[in-house]
Amino acid sequence: MKIESLLIHGGIDGDKRTGAVSVPIYQTSTYKQDAIGKNRGYEYSRTGNPTRDAVEKLIADLEEGERGFAFSSGLAAISSALMLFHSGDKIILSSNVYGGTFRVIDKVFKNFNLNYELVDTSNLKKVKESITKDVKAIFIETPTNPLMTITDIRKISQIAEENKILTIVDNTFMSPYLQKPLKLGADIVLHSATKYLGGHSDLIAGLLVVNDRELGEKIHFIQNSAGAILSPFDSWLLIRGIKTLSVRMDRHLENAEYVAEFLRKNDAVDKIYYPGFKDHPGYEIHRSQASGGGAVISFVLKEGLDVNKFLKNLKLITLGESLGGVESLISHPATMTHATVPYEIRQEIGIVDNLVRLSVGLENKDDIVEDLKNALKFAK
Numbered sequence: 001m002k003i004e005s006l007l008i009h010g011g012i013d014g015d016k017r018t019g020a021v022s023v024p025i026y027q028t029s030t031y032k033q034d035a036i037g038k039n040r041g042y043e044y045s046r047t048g049n050p051t052r053d054a055v056e057k058l059i060a061d062l063e064e065g066e067r068g069f070a071f072s073s074g075l076a077a078i079s080s081a082l083m084l085f086h087s088g089d090k091i092i093l094s095s096n097v098y099g100g101t102f103r104v105i106d107k108v109f110k111n112f113n114l115n116y117e118l119v120d121t122s123n124l125k126k127v128k129e130s131i132t133k134d135v136k137a138i139f140i141e142t143p144t145n146p147l148m149t150i151t152d153i154r155k156i157s158q159i160a161e162e163n164k165i166l167t168i169v170d171n172t173f174m175s176p177y178l179q180k181p182l183k184l185g186a187d188i189v190l191h192s193a194t195k196y197l198g199g200h201s202d203l204i205a206g207l208l209v210v211n212d213r214e215l216g217e218k219i220h221f222i223q224n225s226a227g228a229i230l231s232p233f234d235s236w237l238l239i240r241g242i243k244t245l246s247v248r249m250d251r252h253l254e255n256a257e258y259v260a261e262f263l264r265k266n267d268a269v270d271k272i273y274y275p276g277f278k279d280h281p282g283y284e285i286h287r288s289q290a291s292g293g294g295a296v297i298s299f300v301l302k303e304g305l306d307v308n309k310f311l312k313n314l315k316l317i318t319l320g321e322s323l324g325g326v327e328s329l330i331s332h333p334a335t336m337t338h339a340t341v342p343y344e345i346r347q348e349i350g351i352v353d354n355l356v357r358l359s360v361g362l363e364n365k366d367d368i369v370e371d372l373k374n375a376l377k378f379a380k
């Protein structure tokens with residue numbers, strides 16, 4: 001099946017018993033056992049639940065992996081992946097990953113002596129130089145949030161394999177519709193399913209997919225032990241969102257290209273970060289591993305312009321955290337998503353105070369452009 005069909009019929013398709021075309025919501029904590037040691041495949045819903053199974057099998061199908069896991073948030077998925085490591089281990093981390101990923105590693109896992117090094121993973125030489133014997137994984141986001149830096153998934157996976165360490169890829173910005181990291185050699189792919197997979201800004205969820213049975217067993221052990229599972233209702237909601245991913249994503253891409261072209265021509269805009277542009281420094285690598293530029297555009301307003309006035313005067317586009325929903329959302333990384341990243345690091349990596357990140361939604365593209373055009377006038 002092609003991905004458009006898999007989105008609708010992958011995983012567990014409907015309900016065999018009744019013929020219901022929608023997977024039932026098994027809103028139960030526990031299951032009747034027929035005798036001691038004899039159950040019908042389920043014992044307790046932290047360990048396994050049929051609705052969660054359905055979304056876990058669906059994401060495994062979509063990412064072409066062996067096994068999928070659903071968590072209560074993207075960060076719960078990330079934290080669960082990090083629990084694979086031990087005190088004294090070290091992780092190489094893409095230098096401008098999502099602020100929350102940095103925070104959980106820097107402020108939580110570091111307390112357990114899990115170390116990290118921030119590396120510009122688009123620079124393979126630097127990645128190779130950073131590998132010491134305590135490094136156990138390379139954690140990348142491509143494109144990164146919010147500066148859209150591209151990392152070569154194939155090459156990073158090769159380096160990791162040569163060193164017998166894991167490659168973990170946050171695929172939130174692309175979704176499996178545009179990019180499939182496991183097919184490119186990664187070991188673990190993860191999603192904040194809150195974003196494009198859910199797609200409607202009504203759900204917080206996270207997913208992990210692996211292509212190795214043994215690694216799958218380890219993650220299931222962590223999922224069951226640490227317990228940050230996705231609820232049956234939210235699993236169902238996520239399945240419902242995933243069904244329309246292909247049509248949503250096609251429109252997201254069309255709108256984003258149109259908006260990016262408008263921004264490029266606007267004299268209030270100093271710099272645009274958008275991997276759909278041919279002159280984006282990672283364009284060739286991105287096109288070799290993904291089938292579209294995505295629909296998140298970050299841009300910097302010219303010096304002297306008032307970013308707050310610009311944001312306050314938007315009428316259609318919503319100022320808020322998150323991305324990937326049907327509505328266009330705009331955020332100010334320095335004070336919102338990346339506020340936890342120290343000021344000096346933010347300046348160093350380019351998260352300057354005049355930077356905004358726009359998640360282009362599914363509204364009419366001329367309405368989006370009109371809203372931006374009008375609000376930019378107020379920034380001057």
Ligand SMILES: Cc1ncc(COP(=O)(O)O)c(C=O)c1O
Pocket residue numbers: 073074075076098100101141145170172173191192193194204205206322
């Ligand atoms: C790239 C990326 N990864 C992970 C996360 C964390 O996901 P969640 O908010 O679902 O916990 C986010 C959230 O914005 C994100 O943008």
